[in-house]
Amino acid sequence: MRRALLSALLLTALPTLAAEPSSPPAWPRVRKARIQKLLPEAMARASVDAWVVLCRENDNEPLAAHIGCENAGATAAFLFLKKEGGLRSIALSPAGEARALQDIALHDEVVSLEKGTDIYERVAAKLSEAKPKRIAVNSSRTMTVADGLSASQREQLEAALSPALRRRLVSSEDLVFEWLSEKLPEEVEIMRQAAALTASLQVEAYRTVVPGKTRDSDVARFLKKRMAELGVEDGWAPDQNPNVNSGPDRGHSHATDRVIQPGDFIQTDFGIKVEGMWVTDIQRFAYVLAPGETQPPKEALEKWEKSKKGNRVAFAALKPGMRGYDVDKAQRNWMREAGSEPVMWGTGHPVGYWAHDVGPALTGAQKDKPPAGWSLKPILPGQVFAFDGFLAWKLATPGETKTLSVEEMAVVTEKGAEYLIPPQEELILIPSPAGTQRASTGE
Numbered sequence: 001m002r003r004a005l006l007s008a009l010l011l012t013a014l015p016t017l018a019a020e021p022s023s024p025p026a027w028p029r030v031r032k033a034r035i036q037k038l039l040p041e042a043m044a045r046a047s048v049d050a051w052v053v054l055c056r057e058n059d060n061e062p063l064a065a066h067i068g069c070e071n072a073g074a075t076a077a078f079l080f081l082k083k084e085g086g087l088r089s090i091a092l093s094p095a096g097e098a099r100a101l102q103d104i105a106l107h108d109e110v111v112s113l114e115k116g117t118d119i120y121e122r123v124a125a126k127l128s129e130a131k132p133k134r135i136a137v138n139s140s141r142t143m144t145v146a147d148g149l150s151a152s153q154r155e156q157l158e159a160a161l162s163p164a165l166r167r168r169l170v171s172s173e174d175l176v177f178e179w180l181s182e183k184l185p186e187e188v189e190i191m192r193q194a195a196a197l198t199a200s201l202q203v204e205a206y207r208t209v210v211p212g213k214t215r216d217s218d219v220a221r222f223l224k225k226r227m228a229e230l231g232v233e234d235g236w237a238p239d240q241n242p243n244v245n246s247g248p249d250r251g252h253s254h255a256t257d258r259v260i261q262p263g264d265f266i267q268t269d270f271g272i273k274v275e276g277m278w279v280t281d282i283q284r285f286a287y288v289l290a291p292g293e294t295q296p297p298k299e300a301l302e303k304w305e306k307s308k309k310g311n312r313v314a315f316a317a318l319k320p321g322m323r324g325y326d327v328d329k330a331q332r333n334w335m336r337e338a339g340s341e342p343v344m345w346g347t348g349h350p351v352g353y354w355a356h357d358v359g360p361a362l363t364g365a366q367k368d369k370p371p372a373g374w375s376l377k378p379i380l381p382g383q384v385f386a387f388d389g390f391l392a393w394k395l396a397t398p399g400e401t402k403t404l405s406v407e408e409m410a411v412v413t414e415k416g417a418e419y420l421i422p423p424q425e426e427l428i429l430i431p432s433p434a435g436t437q438r439a440s441t442g443e
Helices: 003-011 027-047 095-104 118-130 151-160 173-182 183-208 218-232 297-316 324-338
Strands: 051-055 076-083 088-093 111-113 135-139 168-169 244-245 265-270 272-274 282-290 349-350 383-395 403-412 417-419 426-431
Touching: 027 076, 027 088, 027 173, 027 183, 051 118, 051 151, 076 118, 076 324, 088 095, 088 118, 111 118, 118 151, 135 244, 173 272, 183 218, 183 282, 183 426, 218 244, 218 265, 218 403, 265 297, 265 403, 282 297, 297 324, 297 383, 297 403, 324 383
Parallel strands: 051 135, 088 111, 135 168, 282 426
Antiparallel strands: 051 076, 076 088, 244 265, 265 282, 282 403, 349 383, 383 403, 403 417
16 A cells, blocks of 8 residues: 555656656756766766767767757867866867857857868867877777767868877877766756656556556556656566566566466666656566465565575675676675576666666676676766576576566765665565466467
8 A cells, every 4th residue: 555655646746757848858957967077077987088079960979968969060079188287178079059058058169161161171280279188089999989989070070180189189088987887966856756657557557467467568568658648658668668577587678468377577767768868677567366365475575586686696796896797796696595597697787878878897706707897986976786596497488587686776975885775675566366367478
């Protein structure tokens, strides 16, 4: 009853998060604060003196919305130059968009360029004047959102630069990592509210399940309907959000037409996007009681408790200075102790602007190899993660497994970590009407 009341209160209060026509969007204000406050610090940690971003129409830079060039027409250049005690941002824009850039007042200087101006020569001139030692450009083999510079753009940029400046070009991946992985307190609060809405919608969806009749895809359609009513978007690929699965493991997948039956664990992996910018990634689990049952069998409850403990072990390891690999390793140790089958997926990942955001990867320990890549990065305050507690077991059908993956979201603080919303402690129980029989699914 208490859970149902909380869900009802959340559903009453939180739709305002999705869309309040009278409220100005938060992103323009947040974006400016991120550039002014966080970007200089990120450039210092990445040992970068200048960052050059080139934007264009139709096939734009992945980070366009983060630096204010989401409306680029002809090619525009955005320069961020580290200065004594701060940062100077310069937009070199075609005349058609320059006035709009001046109006939003995001950059210190907007230079309007007449048609036919060689923008690469203008970038080269600005860099020559600034004399940076290391110039970041968005080319990366390991980070997609830091790989927005096309081959032809790079070719033209390098041709315009002097040999000395050309030698100073470096990948922006370290800079982008440092900048995007940290979220401002206001962003964390927005994500906290969005997480509460995400979880409450899952609880609401489970109340629609009629065992022996409702299909996984019916639950997914219900959530899609509620998203449309509330004006929120998908947290990731629409065809796979939400992933509702009452059967064997399917990985990242769409919901199928499998009929939900007594004895099933139902997994709903669901995320929403609010204000067109911030996303969530949370899982909630239900158990389908057999007719006459009031509690799951002991074995089912034990599996749930072991999976939940895995999440809590990962949470305890999620603290400043730890590596992403260390968090994953802590949970793998618990999985072995709990008797879990191996699981291919990492314990967790950053979440924020994308469901799989930029930041330390909570993974790597599932492989019999030394830690590498983003799993080696230290965890820092202000980073937000979605992370799972795993418990997997083999099913009767050869090659098939079932995994409980209790997934929550948390923000890292100076002292440790803090769940964005209260984590799921108990399975959501779905009663079966008398006479419900297990449907034949061919499994």
